Each structure stands twice: as C-alpha cells, then as structure tokens.
Amino acid sequence: MIIEEKTLESEMIYEGAIINLRHDRVTVKDGKSSWREIVEHNGGVAIAAVTDEGRMVVVKQYRKAAGRAMIEVPAGKTEPGECHRLTAERELREETGYSAGSLEYLTGFYSSIGYSTEFIHLYLATGLAPGETDFDENEAIEVYEHTPDEILSMAESGLAADAKTIIAAQIVKLRQACRPDTPVEAGRA
DSSP: OOOOOOEEEEEEEEEEESEEEEEEEEGGGOOOOOEEEEEEEEEEEEEEEEEETTTTTEEEEEEETEEEEEEESSSEEETOOOOHHHHHHHHHHHHHHHHEEEEEEEEEEETTTTTOEEEEEEEEEEEEEEOOOOOOTOOOEEEEEEHHHHHHHHHHHHHHHOOHHHHHHHHHHHHHHHHHSSSSSOOOO
C-alpha cells in the first residue's frame, strides 16, 4: 500500500543561489509522522550532442562535490522563468561552442528523488555547427568527443560516474543500434 506523505509543517533551513534546503514533517503509515530534508533546485538540462560521425560531445571539469574532474554531457541549471529548451541551446553553446541544427526532447528524470526536487530535461542535439565557447567566469572546461560505447566503458571502470551522462550515452547507443546506417536519427527510437 502506497501512502502519500502530507506535509504537516515545513521550515526553510537555508536559501542559496543554486539550492534551498527545507525540513518537512510529514505523515507516514500508522498515523505517525517523520522528518524529510528536501533540497529545492530549479532543475536543469543535459544535452546528448551527437556529431555527424556518431560521437558524443562531452566536457571535462572539476567537480568539488566529487573531489575530481568528471566527464559529463553539456548541462546546466535552468534560470527562474527560463524555458528548458532555451537552457539547452544556451548551455550547449556556452560549454562546447556548438549550436544544434536539430534539438529534440528525449526524456526527463529526477537526479536524486530521495531528497532533491531537481528534474533534468535531456535533449538530443544533432546537426552540430562549431562556434566559440562562452564559459562562465568560474568555469575551466575541456571539450572532447567519445562514442557512446567509450563513455559506457568509462562508466564501467568508474572514470565516468555522472548519472545524466550515462543515461544520455545509453539512449544514444540504443538509437544507433536501431538505425545502424546513421549515427542518430532524430525523432526515431
């Protein structure tokens, strides 16, 4: 039996530039209550940017929370009131310099459903045209290209440990398997 947890009280503990943290007392089974710590986040986008040769454009940057440099698909947070499609276009250009001839919505997912409201919208970008990067002033990013198989091999060995990147590589690989004559065909799964 699934029981909806109703909020009995909520306290904002921290309000930051990227996240907020709140402490909620909620109903649980048998008429009891429990506490939940919730990270509020505006959400963001991730982009599976695929070249005409079927390679995925990825970035490498240091991530303090992981304590190391990570291989990731281009991604970023959605600004309040911003359409996530526009976020995808902006982040792809800023982080990689590429613009997409075609941008297709693939799916969306919660990054960590147990404690965070962050929802990531995943887009497929094809028909890539190179351009200039426009990194944020505090970003140090390197841009690479890898096949989906290479990214998934890096995931198996622990070199690529970012969930959105692994999900993107799996979806691109499935699409390529369905259409082996083309690297990725937009609109077809």
